[in-house]
Amino acid sequence: MGLADALAAMLTNEDDLALLRRDPTALRDRFALTENELAMLAGAGPAGYRVTRRNVQAKLRRAIGGCLPVTVAHLHRHHPDLWERFASGLVRPPQPVHRHGIWESERLTDWLTARDLAPVADYARYELERAKLRRADHDRTGRDPADVLGPGTGTGTDRPLTLSSDVRILMFDHDVTAGPPLADLPVRRTHVVLHRPSPSSHLQTYRVSPGTALLLAGCDGTRTTQQLVACAASDPAAVRTALDRLMAADLVRPA
């Protein structure tokens, strides 16, 4: 504890900042400051604290805006008070560089979900998953087993099927694929598959039927084609065709 801890707290928490004027002894005790350190903080003019605090929030907005650009623009334009409340209450913990903005975006998404803003929360989650997938090459270590195995060998094999490494299956209560304005997102149960075929390629977005989403979810590395066909409620030939298409699109591979 010391001056940097106190300053960081004062720049991220209005109450801690107020403590400097209201009860400096409490601030000193809380952060184990020396008298000299307390005097350094007390001697700085209030405008500098105000400006820096605004900058901290602007940086937060930029960090989240890099991951959830549409959501942040929408909140800023239509719910500035809500944004203000969120931004002024969030204290960011240190994160690895490649997670820049992700933790913060997760908090905003959770925060929106807990409020009566279902379409915005849905869209935030959609943008968040896209941002995470775009960063996937930062997290990946070692080779993808599928790279070693080579391309899929068709549904004729009895190897269990699994999703390709950069595939996400998501479900929303709104059709997020309609895009902004977010207040007008159609209320419609929507299944979306995101796929980033390689680190250099653009993210692919598919809107899929509930049946296809269920089939994809079944490709968890424990079931073979035969087992997936047997489990499915629909016509076996249709399920086989669907699996063939998913493999051709490289969404599914033999495990």
Next chain:
Amino acid sequence: MGTLPRLGSGLGYRAELAEDIDLHADRIDWLEVISEHFLFAREARERLRELARRFPVVPHGVELSIGSDREPDAAYLEALASLVEDVDAPWFSDHLCFTRTDEVALGLLAPLPRTRQVARRLAGRADWVRRTVGRPFLLENITYYVDLATPLTEAQFIAEVLEHCDCGLLLDVANLDINARNHGFDPLDFLDTLPLERVVQVHLAGAGEEEEMTLDTHSEAVPARVWDLLEEVVARTPVQAALIERDANFPDDFTELLDEVGRARTVLASRPAELIGGA
């Protein structure tokens, strides 16, 4: 630290400017890139390697947080060393500040208590980073709005740091101008106090005006005051590299930035040849 190459006049590489930089490579001597954008991003790193075949590239960090109590993350430093090696950087740089504590990431460059003790600890840390990364390391003066009532002035603090480490100074002339105006000191006194012979590189940028203070926004053209200060610095000491920083409000006409790069090159070259150090 030895003699460092004279890079000339460059531009901060930003995604928004990539196309224009590519088109006007003949008018830009070198590029500075934000280290964190390339540390763990394989694709971006591949593109950077291509860029480094055409320009000298210098990684400039914003998240080393050299003033934090905790020493920099080993994975970060390892990635930084690999980046610097990858682009064969003549040096790398970061800021005299802290950006985080154990609990809080501020996401911005925050001022340190300017005491001799902090300066010396930071100097030791800077030398350790320099040795770990394996290239010359420059430290940059920040813009600060909270002006802690410290025993040392900013210039005395920087001088104390430099006296105790073998690092160079990246003098952000725009930051100096902003701090001087926000906190009411004379920028020439500041220059008088610094060991100017340690300046390797300068940053130039335009600021934004807010009701309460002038802000370091990198969103405007470099103002006359900053050009004057650059001339003052160059008249006092050789400078190996100048860099225009632009991060927002990008001009529609890229030649505005090219003209600034050109003007900085002219100022650097105005120093009598016999006084120019470096290769």
